[in-house]
Amino acid sequence: MVENFLEPKMMGNSLNISSLVVILSLSVWGAIWGIVGMVLSVPITVMMILVFSQFEKTKSVAILHSEKGLINKEK
Numbered sequence: 001m002v003e004n005f006l007e008p009k010m011m012g013n014s015l016n017i018s019s020l021v022v023i024l025s026l027s028v029w030g031a032i033w034g035i036v037g038m039v040l041s042v043p044i045t046v047m048m049i050l051v052f053s054q055f056e057k058t059k060s061v062a063i064l065h066s067e068k069g070l071i072n073k074e075k
Contacts, residue, residue: 015042015046016066016067016068017042017045017046017049017065017066017067018065018066018067019067021045021065022041022042022045025041025042025044025045026038026041026042028041029041029044029045045065048065049062049065049066050062052065
């Protein structure tokens, strides 16, 4: 129960990722790579958000994945 609700919220707050994005990334990367994918899901997603935030065409995707709607040093 705790790992389903509390942990994604805590990760989302510290990494500026939406809790929904954390849960979905766990599901997607877990389906692709199994347990290893679940362990690496949050770091992979954070790296994707950082890369998306660097380009104007994909900046909106990074903003949608962020919890506060802010990216980079806008916090």
